[in-house]
Amino acid sequence: MKPETLAIHAGNLYKISTKDVTPPINLSTTFLRDEDGGYSGGHMYSRVSNPNRSALEKALADLEKGADACAFSSGNTAGMSLFQALKPGSHIIAPDDMYWGFKKQLQTIFKDTLEIDFIDQTDIAVIKSSIKENTVLIWVETPSNPLLKITDVTAIAKIAKENNLILACDSTFASPCLQNPISLGADIVMHSSTKYIGGHSDVLGGALITATKNELWEKIRNVQQIGGAVPSPFDCYLLLRSIKTLPYRMRAHSANGLALALYLQKHDQVEAVFYPGLREHPQHEIAKTQMSDFGGMLSILVKGGAAEARRIVNAVKLFAQATSLGGVESLIEHRASIEGPDTKTPQNLIRISAGLEHIDDLIDDLKQALA
């Protein structure tokens, strides 16, 4: 072969047999066909599937006790893919405290094609009375963002079954290690893997996991493969790498989350603490039945309104003032100013993502910032 040909073809090991303990990152966008035109390697084109994404999807499905998973390029696309799989004119029952990005998505992208009611899902009677002729989906988010409301997935799953509705659960705040909505009767679980699953604030991703491979799931898989909002092989590699430490990280996030909640609850400057692990949380008993621990997310209301809340998030030294959550580093944010002028989030609300630093250092930092 001439140098030009060699430069392109030398070292291309199409049949890797190095028996890696850690799977390699398969960057190839396309895969060799067999003589008969088939794909005995199992992959054809990387948007449709690739080894890293298949490995991630298998891990996510197994962790959530589901039948299959679809990985997406962000949490928002994961949710959007389910909304896109619904017939136009369908009615969705969504939570009033829905993650603001989804609320925005439904109110803008889907405003002419889907009908949505945002209701208080901690009240089962309100859910029942919201069901209409064209209702197809109940979307719950538990714990919710940013008020840490808990919805009773088992009770809502019963209503969904009785009325032949799909139940989907945004389980991002819990991660697959603290609750498994499919085991509680949900049909679909959604995660922003940007958060706890990724865990290091360095990769965007999202996922849907299904209880059964049914007609709806086929549509979702189509939206993923033909729509093409898929994560890169490197993103999938990072997420799978992160998943290896997820159970241990969630224990430490939960321990720090509870310790911060208990500390803040006793602080003079704090009006309220929202954390499902507190006995005083209005849905603590439900949280105890459906979660194995309560995670690292909490919100507080501080005395002195928006001005004081903004002073505090600027006064911290160890916490990073930034949005997002679930990373090893602790984050703090004035939530209302992130969500914009039409938000219903209280102006004196501060949202905290407890990271994995030592709890004494975290408490010391909040103590000096609140003083």
Ligand SMILES: *Cc1c(COP(=O)(O)O)cnc(C)c1O
């Ligand atoms: C961040 C988040 C999302 C959206 O995920 P992205 O990865 O940012 O697109 C959805 N739901 C919840 C609860 C979130 O925290």
